[in-house]
Amino acid sequence: SQQGEEDPQALSIQEGENATMNCSYKTSINNLQWYRQNSGRGLVHLILIRSNEREKHSGRLRVTLDTSKKSSSLLITASRAADTASYFCATDPSRDDYKLSFGAGTTVTVRA
Amino acid sequence: EADIYQTPRYLVIGTGKKITLECSQTMGHDKMYWYQQDPGMELHLIHYSYGVNSTEKGDLSSESTVSRIRTEHFPLTLESARPSHTSQYLCASRRGLNTEAFFGQGTRLTVV
Secondary structure, eight states: OOSEEEEOSEEEEETTSOEEEEEEESSOEEEEEEEEESTTOOEEEEEEEETTOSEEEETTEEEEEETTTTEEEEEEOSOOGGGOEEEEEEEEESSSOOOOEEOOOEEEEEEO | OOOEEEEOSEEEEOTTOOEEEEEEESSOOSEEEEEEEOTTSOEEEEEEEEETTEEEEOSSOOSOEEOOSBTTBOOEEESSOOGGGOEEEEEEEESSTTSOOEEOOOEEEEEO
16 A cells, blocks of 8 residues: 555635645655645645654645654645645655655645 | 656557557656556556666556666556556656655556
């Protein structure tokens, strides 16, 4: 099975609200990354957080990482219709391996 | 703008045909990846490469094969396509560990 699992599977919010999604993983990691996918096209990288970091910000995005619980969360503040997309977490294993494994994703719908 | 390209974008072929999906990147990245994704579903890693002449199988067993003769090129081949191969195939590349991956726009394959 995949390294990362997202929760919830789907999320519907009103424009201006915050969206929070979670990712859990199974083995030790070097870093955890979040990506966005619009309408089944290629993925776009959003943010990378290393295993020794606990929180990271990028614009309206806030990512936290709890390595003791093997989990991460992505918060999108003040959501916009353009944030409607699927969001995936991906992990780099801690051993010397370049495999990049993705979770199942969270589909976010922002209603105008 | 990511410099990674996949061709064709869409392909409809008959059962039993041999096909090659092309993926090229101009960023000089050593690490390249192939993922399979059904609509609205998770990404499954099927092949990856550390560099020239290196290929590895991913998490999902696949009947496809890959080659890496040049840094910039990572084609995926299906010797005999079947309806079960109908899916979207996404190619990605990155410089190394702890770096972001860049994705192509994908090839949507339909086998009839």
